[in-house]
Amino acid sequence: MKALEAYSLKKTYRQSKQIVEAVKNVSLTILSGEVLAFLGPNGAGKTTSIKMMAGLIQPDAGWIRIAGSDPHRNPAALQKMGAVLEGNRNVYWRLTPEENLEYFGVLKGLSRREARKSGIALLERFDLLHKRRTPVQQLSRGMQQKLAIAVALVHQPLLLLLDEPTLGLDVEATEDVKVLVREIAASGCAILLTTHQLAIAEELSDKIAIIQKGEILAESPTKELIRQFSGTAYKIEMEATLDQARIAELIEIGADVEDEKIIYVTQSELLYQVFNILKPFPLKCVEKEQSDLTEIFLQIVREGTDRKKILTRSN
Known part of the structure:
Protein backbone atom coordinates (compact mmCIF):
# COMPACT_ATOMS: atom_id res chain seq x y z
CA MET A 1 0.00 0.00 0.00
CA GLN A 228 26.45 1.86 -7.05
CA PHE A 229 28.78 4.44 -5.53
CA SER A 230 31.18 1.87 -4.06
CA GLY A 231 34.19 0.43 -5.82
CA THR A 232 35.05 -3.17 -6.62
CA ALA A 233 38.40 -3.34 -4.82
CA TYR A 234 39.11 -5.70 -1.92
CA LYS A 235 41.59 -5.33 0.92
CA ILE A 236 43.02 -8.53 2.41
CA GLU A 237 45.01 -8.30 5.62
CA MET A 238 47.17 -11.21 6.75
CA GLU A 239 47.99 -12.36 10.29
CA ALA A 240 51.69 -12.68 9.44
CA THR A 241 54.08 -11.35 6.80
CA LEU A 242 54.22 -13.10 3.43
CA ASP A 243 57.28 -14.71 1.91
CA GLN A 244 58.84 -13.15 -1.18
CA ALA A 245 57.78 -16.01 -3.46
CA ARG A 246 54.09 -15.49 -2.71
CA ILE A 247 54.45 -11.72 -3.01
CA ALA A 248 55.96 -12.16 -6.48
CA GLU A 249 53.05 -14.44 -7.49
CA LEU A 250 50.51 -11.91 -6.26
CA ILE A 251 52.15 -9.04 -8.12
CA GLU A 252 52.34 -11.15 -11.28
CA ILE A 253 48.54 -11.66 -11.40
CA GLY A 254 47.86 -7.95 -10.79
CA ALA A 255 47.45 -7.62 -7.01
CA ASP A 256 49.20 -4.90 -4.98
CA VAL A 257 51.08 -5.83 -1.79
CA GLU A 258 51.80 -3.37 1.02
CA ASP A 259 54.09 -3.96 4.02
CA GLU A 260 54.22 -7.69 3.14
CA LYS A 261 50.87 -8.18 4.96
CA ILE A 262 48.19 -6.21 3.08
CA ILE A 263 46.97 -7.16 -0.40
CA TYR A 264 44.76 -4.97 -2.62
CA VAL A 265 42.76 -6.61 -5.40
CA THR A 266 41.09 -4.19 -7.82
CA GLN A 267 39.44 -6.86 -9.98
CA SER A 268 36.97 -9.10 -8.17
CA GLU A 269 37.55 -11.96 -10.61
CA LEU A 270 41.13 -12.25 -9.29
CA LEU A 271 40.03 -12.70 -5.70
CA TYR A 272 39.97 -16.51 -5.66
CA GLN A 273 43.32 -16.72 -7.43
CA VAL A 274 44.73 -14.58 -4.63
CA PHE A 275 43.19 -16.89 -2.01
CA ASN A 276 44.80 -19.91 -3.69
CA ILE A 277 48.18 -18.24 -3.57
CA LEU A 278 47.73 -17.30 0.09
CA LYS A 279 46.89 -20.81 1.30
CA PRO A 280 47.45 -21.90 4.05
CA PHE A 281 48.40 -18.49 5.55
CA PRO A 282 45.79 -17.28 8.12
CA LEU A 283 43.75 -14.24 7.09
CA LYS A 284 43.08 -11.39 9.54
CA CYS A 285 40.29 -9.76 7.54
CA VAL A 286 38.85 -9.31 4.05
CA GLU A 287 37.06 -6.03 3.29
CA LYS A 288 35.34 -4.72 0.20
CA GLU A 289 35.84 -1.08 -0.64
CA GLN A 290 32.52 0.58 0.18
CA SER A 291 31.43 4.19 0.36
CA ASP A 292 29.36 5.32 3.30
CA LEU A 293 26.29 7.53 2.96
CA THR A 294 28.19 10.65 4.03
CA GLU A 295 30.63 10.29 1.14
CA ILE A 296 27.81 9.58 -1.31
CA PHE A 297 25.72 12.52 -0.07
CA LEU A 298 28.62 14.95 -0.42
CA GLN A 299 29.46 13.66 -3.89
CA ILE A 300 25.87 14.01 -5.12
CA VAL A 301 25.42 17.47 -3.61
CA ARG A 302 28.73 18.68 -5.05
CA GLU A 303 27.82 17.37 -8.49
CA GLY A 304 24.67 19.41 -8.03
CA THR A 305 23.03 20.36 -11.30
CA ASP A 306 24.69 17.61 -13.35
CA ARG A 307 21.42 15.72 -12.99
CA LYS A 308 21.88 13.37 -15.92
CA LYS A 309 25.07 11.93 -14.41
CA ILE A 310 23.54 11.54 -10.96
CA LEU A 311 20.22 10.06 -12.02
CA THR A 312 21.92 7.65 -14.42
CA ARG A 313 24.11 6.38 -11.59
CA SER A 314 21.28 6.02 -9.05
CA ASN A 315 18.72 4.29 -11.31
Whole structure:
Protein backbone atom coordinates (compact mmCIF):
# COMPACT_ATOMS: atom_id res chain seq x y z
CA MET A 1 0.00 0.00 0.00
CA LYS A 2 1.22 3.52 -0.85
CA ALA A 3 1.16 5.43 2.43
CA LEU A 4 2.46 8.64 0.85
CA GLU A 5 2.55 9.85 -2.74
CA ALA A 6 3.89 13.26 -3.71
CA TYR A 7 3.98 14.14 -7.39
CA SER A 8 5.81 17.02 -9.04
CA LEU A 9 5.46 19.41 -6.10
CA LYS A 10 6.33 23.06 -6.73
CA LYS A 11 6.35 26.07 -4.43
CA THR A 12 7.57 29.62 -5.01
CA TYR A 13 7.86 32.61 -2.67
CA ARG A 14 8.25 36.31 -3.26
CA GLN A 15 11.31 37.67 -1.47
CA SER A 16 12.57 41.24 -1.89
CA LYS A 17 10.60 41.63 -5.13
CA GLN A 18 12.13 38.42 -6.47
CA ILE A 19 10.53 35.02 -7.05
CA VAL A 20 12.32 32.26 -5.14
CA GLU A 21 11.71 28.66 -6.22
CA ALA A 22 11.84 26.81 -2.92
CA VAL A 23 10.62 23.55 -4.46
CA LYS A 24 10.86 23.00 -8.21
CA ASN A 25 9.94 19.38 -8.83
CA VAL A 26 9.66 16.88 -5.97
CA SER A 27 8.10 13.43 -6.32
CA LEU A 28 8.24 10.73 -3.64
CA THR A 29 6.47 7.48 -2.81
CA ILE A 30 6.63 5.61 0.50
CA LEU A 31 5.07 2.19 0.96
CA SER A 32 3.62 0.83 4.19
CA GLY A 33 6.38 -0.36 6.52
CA GLU A 34 9.08 1.51 4.57
CA VAL A 35 11.51 4.09 5.95
CA LEU A 36 12.53 6.78 3.46
CA ALA A 37 15.34 9.13 4.51
CA PHE A 38 14.75 12.56 2.95
CA LEU A 39 18.15 14.27 2.93
CA GLY A 40 19.53 17.58 1.80
CA PRO A 41 21.67 20.54 2.89
CA ASN A 42 20.09 23.49 4.67
CA GLY A 43 17.92 25.52 2.30
CA ALA A 44 17.50 22.61 -0.13
CA GLY A 45 13.69 22.59 0.07
CA LYS A 46 13.16 19.76 2.59
CA THR A 47 11.09 21.75 5.08
CA THR A 48 8.86 23.31 2.41
CA SER A 49 8.31 19.89 0.82
CA ILE A 50 7.41 18.32 4.16
CA LYS A 51 5.03 21.15 5.04
CA MET A 52 3.20 20.55 1.76
CA MET A 53 3.03 16.81 2.45
CA ALA A 54 1.74 17.52 5.97
CA GLY A 55 -1.01 19.78 4.66
CA LEU A 56 0.47 22.90 6.28
CA ILE A 57 1.04 24.86 3.05
CA GLN A 58 -0.61 24.57 -0.36
CA PRO A 59 1.59 23.54 -3.30
CA ASP A 60 1.59 25.82 -6.34
CA ALA A 61 1.56 22.72 -8.53
CA GLY A 62 1.58 18.95 -8.09
CA TRP A 63 -0.39 16.81 -5.68
CA ILE A 64 -0.12 14.74 -2.48
CA ARG A 65 -1.95 11.59 -1.41
CA ILE A 66 -1.89 10.09 2.09
CA ALA A 67 -3.21 6.53 1.81
CA GLY A 68 -4.99 7.62 -1.37
CA SER A 69 -6.56 10.84 0.00
CA ASP A 70 -5.60 14.44 -0.76
CA PRO A 71 -4.91 16.23 2.56
CA HIS A 72 -5.47 19.63 0.94
CA ARG A 73 -8.97 18.75 -0.24
CA ASN A 74 -9.88 16.22 2.42
CA PRO A 75 -8.54 17.22 5.87
CA ALA A 76 -9.60 13.81 7.22
CA ALA A 77 -6.58 12.40 5.36
CA LEU A 78 -4.37 14.08 7.97
CA GLN A 79 -5.82 11.75 10.61
CA LYS A 80 -3.82 9.00 8.89
CA MET A 81 -0.58 10.83 9.61
CA GLY A 82 1.49 11.47 12.73
CA ALA A 83 4.38 13.92 12.93
CA VAL A 84 7.34 14.79 15.12
CA LEU A 85 8.64 17.76 13.15
CA GLU A 86 10.60 19.72 15.75
CA GLY A 87 12.05 17.28 18.23
CA ASN A 88 9.95 16.98 21.39
CA ARG A 89 8.03 20.24 20.91
CA ASN A 90 4.78 18.47 20.10
CA VAL A 91 4.12 17.76 23.80
CA TYR A 92 3.06 19.99 26.68
CA TRP A 93 5.85 20.07 29.24
CA ARG A 94 3.65 20.82 32.25
CA LEU A 95 1.39 17.85 31.56
CA THR A 96 2.29 14.25 32.32
CA PRO A 97 2.90 11.66 29.58
CA GLU A 98 -0.50 10.13 30.33
CA GLU A 99 -2.24 13.51 30.03
CA ASN A 100 -0.40 14.36 26.80
CA LEU A 101 -1.39 11.10 25.16
CA GLU A 102 -5.03 11.43 26.19
CA TYR A 103 -5.21 15.06 25.07
CA PHE A 104 -3.63 14.52 21.65
CA GLY A 105 -5.50 11.27 21.12
CA VAL A 106 -8.82 13.12 21.52
CA LEU A 107 -7.58 15.85 19.14
CA LYS A 108 -6.91 13.10 16.58
CA GLY A 109 -10.50 11.86 16.81
CA LEU A 110 -10.31 9.17 19.49
CA SER A 111 -12.71 9.01 22.40
CA ARG A 112 -11.19 9.67 25.84
CA ARG A 113 -11.44 5.98 26.62
CA GLU A 114 -9.73 4.99 23.34
CA ALA A 115 -7.04 7.65 23.81
CA ARG A 116 -6.35 6.51 27.38
CA LYS A 117 -6.14 2.86 26.33
CA SER A 118 -3.85 3.60 23.38
CA GLY A 119 -1.71 5.89 25.52
CA ILE A 120 -1.16 3.30 28.24
CA ALA A 121 -0.22 0.71 25.63
CA LEU A 122 2.33 3.10 24.08
CA LEU A 123 3.80 4.06 27.46
CA GLU A 124 4.30 0.38 28.21
CA ARG A 125 5.75 -0.31 24.76
CA PHE A 126 8.16 2.64 25.03
CA ASP A 127 9.18 1.75 28.62
CA LEU A 128 7.63 4.94 30.04
CA LEU A 129 4.82 3.47 32.12
CA HIS A 130 6.66 4.15 35.38
CA LYS A 131 6.78 7.86 34.37
CA ARG A 132 3.13 8.14 33.36
CA ARG A 133 2.31 10.73 36.06
CA THR A 134 5.60 12.67 36.00
CA PRO A 135 5.50 16.14 34.36
CA VAL A 136 7.26 16.04 31.01
CA GLN A 137 9.68 18.82 31.99
CA GLN A 138 11.11 16.47 34.65
CA LEU A 139 11.86 13.67 32.19
CA SER A 140 15.22 13.08 30.56
CA ARG A 141 15.79 14.29 27.00
CA GLY A 142 15.58 10.73 25.71
CA MET A 143 12.29 10.07 27.52
CA GLN A 144 10.86 13.31 26.16
CA GLN A 145 11.76 12.25 22.63
CA LYS A 146 10.20 8.82 23.09
CA LEU A 147 7.05 10.46 24.42
CA ALA A 148 6.94 12.81 21.40
CA ILE A 149 7.00 9.78 19.11
CA ALA A 150 4.34 8.05 21.22
CA VAL A 151 2.08 11.11 20.94
CA ALA A 152 2.47 11.03 17.14
CA LEU A 153 1.43 7.36 17.15
CA VAL A 154 -1.46 7.51 19.64
CA HIS A 155 -4.11 7.35 16.88
CA GLN A 156 -2.25 4.56 14.99
CA PRO A 157 -1.39 6.51 11.81
CA LEU A 158 -0.36 4.93 8.51
CA LEU A 159 2.39 7.52 7.98
CA LEU A 160 4.86 9.08 10.43
CA LEU A 161 6.89 12.20 9.62
CA LEU A 162 9.98 12.06 11.82
CA ASP A 163 12.37 15.00 11.98
CA GLU A 164 15.81 14.57 13.60
CA PRO A 165 14.63 11.85 16.03
CA THR A 166 18.06 11.33 17.63
CA LEU A 167 19.38 14.91 17.68
CA GLY A 168 20.87 15.82 21.05
CA LEU A 169 20.40 12.36 22.56
CA ASP A 170 23.10 10.38 24.36
CA VAL A 171 24.25 7.02 23.06
CA GLU A 172 21.79 4.94 25.09
CA ALA A 173 18.79 7.13 24.23
CA THR A 174 19.81 7.14 20.56
CA GLU A 175 19.84 3.33 20.52
CA ASP A 176 16.41 3.26 22.18
CA VAL A 177 14.94 5.58 19.54
CA LYS A 178 16.52 3.57 16.70
CA VAL A 179 14.92 0.39 18.06
CA LEU A 180 11.55 2.17 18.22
CA VAL A 181 11.84 3.39 14.62
CA ARG A 182 12.51 -0.15 13.43
CA GLU A 183 9.58 -1.51 15.47
CA ILE A 184 7.23 1.17 14.15
CA ALA A 185 8.16 0.38 10.55
CA ALA A 186 7.86 -3.37 11.20
CA SER A 187 4.30 -2.77 12.43
CA GLY A 188 3.40 -1.46 8.96
CA CYS A 189 3.67 2.30 9.51
CA ALA A 190 5.52 4.19 6.75
CA ILE A 191 8.16 6.68 7.96
CA LEU A 192 9.52 9.79 6.26
CA LEU A 193 12.77 10.46 8.13
CA THR A 194 14.73 13.70 7.92
CA THR A 195 18.10 13.98 9.61
CA HIS A 196 21.55 15.50 9.20
CA GLN A 197 23.02 12.48 10.99
CA LEU A 198 23.76 10.46 7.88
CA ALA A 199 24.99 7.39 9.76
CA ILE A 200 21.52 7.18 11.34
CA ALA A 201 19.87 7.56 7.93
CA GLU A 202 22.05 4.81 6.48
CA GLU A 203 21.28 2.47 9.36
CA LEU A 204 17.50 2.98 9.52
CA SER A 205 16.34 3.69 5.98
CA ASP A 206 15.10 1.41 3.23
CA LYS A 207 15.29 4.19 0.64
CA ILE A 208 17.18 7.46 0.27
CA ALA A 209 16.02 10.64 -1.49
CA ILE A 210 18.47 13.54 -1.77
CA ILE A 211 17.18 17.03 -2.52
CA GLN A 212 19.11 20.14 -3.49
CA LYS A 213 17.83 23.50 -4.73
CA GLY A 214 14.27 22.20 -4.70
CA GLU A 215 14.89 19.14 -6.89
CA ILE A 216 15.41 15.46 -6.17
CA LEU A 217 18.94 14.63 -7.32
CA ALA A 218 18.89 10.93 -6.44
CA GLU A 219 16.35 8.43 -5.14
CA SER A 220 17.17 4.77 -4.66
CA PRO A 221 17.04 1.89 -2.18
CA THR A 222 19.74 2.59 0.40
CA LYS A 223 21.76 -0.58 -0.22
CA GLU A 224 21.57 -0.10 -3.99
CA LEU A 225 22.72 3.53 -3.78
CA ILE A 226 25.70 2.53 -1.64
CA ARG A 227 26.53 -0.36 -3.98
CA GLN A 228 26.45 1.86 -7.05
CA PHE A 229 28.78 4.44 -5.53
CA SER A 230 31.18 1.87 -4.06
CA GLY A 231 34.19 0.43 -5.82
CA THR A 232 35.05 -3.17 -6.62
CA ALA A 233 38.40 -3.34 -4.82
CA TYR A 234 39.11 -5.70 -1.92
CA LYS A 235 41.59 -5.33 0.92
CA ILE A 236 43.02 -8.53 2.41
CA GLU A 237 45.01 -8.30 5.62
CA MET A 238 47.17 -11.21 6.75
CA GLU A 239 47.99 -12.36 10.29
CA ALA A 240 51.69 -12.68 9.44
CA THR A 241 54.08 -11.35 6.80
CA LEU A 242 54.22 -13.10 3.43
CA ASP A 243 57.28 -14.71 1.91
CA GLN A 244 58.84 -13.15 -1.18
CA ALA A 245 57.78 -16.01 -3.46
CA ARG A 246 54.09 -15.49 -2.71
CA ILE A 247 54.45 -11.72 -3.01
CA ALA A 248 55.96 -12.16 -6.48
CA GLU A 249 53.05 -14.44 -7.49
CA LEU A 250 50.51 -11.91 -6.26
CA ILE A 251 52.15 -9.04 -8.12
CA GLU A 252 52.34 -11.15 -11.28
CA ILE A 253 48.54 -11.66 -11.40
CA GLY A 254 47.86 -7.95 -10.79
CA ALA A 255 47.45 -7.62 -7.01
CA ASP A 256 49.20 -4.90 -4.98
CA VAL A 257 51.08 -5.83 -1.79
CA GLU A 258 51.80 -3.37 1.02
CA ASP A 259 54.09 -3.96 4.02
CA GLU A 260 54.22 -7.69 3.14
CA LYS A 261 50.87 -8.18 4.96
CA ILE A 262 48.19 -6.21 3.08
CA ILE A 263 46.97 -7.16 -0.40
CA TYR A 264 44.76 -4.97 -2.62
CA VAL A 265 42.76 -6.61 -5.40
CA THR A 266 41.09 -4.19 -7.82
CA GLN A 267 39.44 -6.86 -9.98
CA SER A 268 36.97 -9.10 -8.17
CA GLU A 269 37.55 -11.96 -10.61
CA LEU A 270 41.13 -12.25 -9.29
CA LEU A 271 40.03 -12.70 -5.70
CA TYR A 272 39.97 -16.51 -5.66
CA GLN A 273 43.32 -16.72 -7.43
CA VAL A 274 44.73 -14.58 -4.63
CA PHE A 275 43.19 -16.89 -2.01
CA ASN A 276 44.80 -19.91 -3.69
CA ILE A 277 48.18 -18.24 -3.57
CA LEU A 278 47.73 -17.30 0.09
CA LYS A 279 46.89 -20.81 1.30
CA PRO A 280 47.45 -21.90 4.05
CA PHE A 281 48.40 -18.49 5.55
CA PRO A 282 45.79 -17.28 8.12
CA LEU A 283 43.75 -14.24 7.09
CA LYS A 284 43.08 -11.39 9.54
CA CYS A 285 40.29 -9.76 7.54
CA VAL A 286 38.85 -9.31 4.05
CA GLU A 287 37.06 -6.03 3.29
CA LYS A 288 35.34 -4.72 0.20
CA GLU A 289 35.84 -1.08 -0.64
CA GLN A 290 32.52 0.58 0.18
CA SER A 291 31.43 4.19 0.36
CA ASP A 292 29.36 5.32 3.30
CA LEU A 293 26.29 7.53 2.96
CA THR A 294 28.19 10.65 4.03
CA GLU A 295 30.63 10.29 1.14
CA ILE A 296 27.81 9.58 -1.31
CA PHE A 297 25.72 12.52 -0.07
CA LEU A 298 28.62 14.95 -0.42
CA GLN A 299 29.46 13.66 -3.89
CA ILE A 300 25.87 14.01 -5.12
CA VAL A 301 25.42 17.47 -3.61
CA ARG A 302 28.73 18.68 -5.05
CA GLU A 303 27.82 17.37 -8.49
CA GLY A 304 24.67 19.41 -8.03
CA THR A 305 23.03 20.36 -11.30
CA ASP A 306 24.69 17.61 -13.35
CA ARG A 307 21.42 15.72 -12.99
CA LYS A 308 21.88 13.37 -15.92
CA LYS A 309 25.07 11.93 -14.41
CA ILE A 310 23.54 11.54 -10.96
CA LEU A 311 20.22 10.06 -12.02
CA THR A 312 21.92 7.65 -14.42
CA ARG A 313 24.11 6.38 -11.59
CA SER A 314 21.28 6.02 -9.05
CA ASN A 315 18.72 4.29 -11.31
